[in-house]
Amino acid sequence: KKLSDIRLNHIHQTTNTIVKTKPCRVVVEDLNVRGLLKNKHLSKSISEQCFNKFITILEYKCKWNKIEFVKADRFYPSSKMCSCCGTIKKDLKLKDRTYVCPNEKCNLVIDRDKNASINLANYKSNHKCGFLN
Template identity: 40%
Template sequence: MQKKGHRDSYTTNNQKGTVAITDDTVKLPKIGHIKAKFPAKINGLIKSATVSKDPTGKYFVSLLVETIVEPLPKTHSNIGIDLGLTDFIVLSDGSKVANPKFLSKLQHKLAREQKILAKRRAVAKADQRKLSDSRNYQKQKVKVAKVYEKITNIRKDFLHKLSFNLIKNHDVIAIEDLNVKGMVKNKKLAKAISDSSWSTFTTMLNYKAEWYGKKLIKVDRWYPSSKTCSGCGHLLTKAELPLQVRSWDCPSCQQKHDRDINASINILNEGLKLATIKTVGTTGLA
C-alpha cells in the first residue's frame, strides 16, 4: 500500500489463473470473483492486476495484458501538427481543433467546492478536531475530488479520440518537440499550458504510432516553423513577426500566411526530411 491519503493500491501477478475475468466479474487472489464493468473487450494473456482506490472512494482494477496489436492500413497521408493555446492543434491540411479548455469550463464549480472545503477545514480546526474525524470535511473533500475526476476523464477521452484518429488517418505525423516543463515556469501561461496537456497528447501519439505501425517524428523545438515562409523559405526575424501577429505576407514571394497553419506545414516538411534521413541512415548501417 502507498502512503495513506494518496492513491492506495496493490499489484498481484497472475499465477496459473489466479487473475481472470468473465463478462461481468474479475477474479482476484484470496478475494475470488467480484462484479466489475469493463470499458472494452480484453484480449490476450493477463499478466497482473493492480487494485486501486481513488480520492473519490471508487475502486479500480487495472489489468496488464500481453497481446498482439495489428498494424493499421497505410493511408499514404502525412500530417504536421502545430500545438497552440487558442486552438489545441493546427494541422498542415489547414484544419484546426479548438482547445476544449477542460479546467476553465469547470473552474467555477471547482472554486465553489474548494471554498466550502476551506470553511469546513476552518470549523474543524476551531473545534480542535482532526480532519480525519470531521465527517462534513471528508464528504466535501470527496466532492472536490469528483470535480477533478470529471476534468481528468473528459480530458483523457478527448486526447485518446484525437490521437487515435490522427494515427488512423496518417502514416507520418510530425510534431514540434516542446519543452513543456520549461514553458510552465511562465506564470502567465502555466495554467493554460497544463490544461492543454500537450505532454500527455504527445505521449499518446508516440505509443499509438508504435502499436499501429505509424511514424511520429519530433521536430526540434528551436526550428523556426512560425517565422519561415512555407512557400519560398524566407526567414523573418523575431521583431518582424511578434507573437501577437497571427497572419502575415511573405516579403519575398508575397504568399499570405496564417501563422499557425504555416508553422504546421513547415513542421511537416521538416519532419519528412528527418524521417528520410533516419531511413537512409538505418539502411546505410545495415
C-alpha cells in the same frame, strides 16, 4: 478526478482520430513547455492540457499502427520560415496571426498556423515514409 478523466478521454479520442486517418507520418513540435509555463497569463491553461501525455499517447499509437512519428527539433523555425521560399522572418511576434513573407520576390501572405503546419509537413527527418525501428 472527473476533469482529469475527461481530459484523458479527450486525448485518447483525438489521438485515435489522428491515427485512424492512416497518415504516412505524424510530425509534432518539441515545445519548451517549461518556458511556456512562465507566462503568467497562460500557465494554468497550458499545465491543464497535458501536452506530454498527449505526445506520449500519440507516439505509442503511431508505433502500434506502424506510422512514422517525428518530433521536430525544438529550434526548428516552423512559424518563422516561409513555406513557399524558405526565408526566415526573425521579427515575428506571437500576436502576429498572419505570416507575411519579407522576401520581395515571394510576398506570401498566409495564416501563421497554416504556414507552420506546411513547414512541419515538409520537415526533413532521417527516415523515409513508413515507421522504422
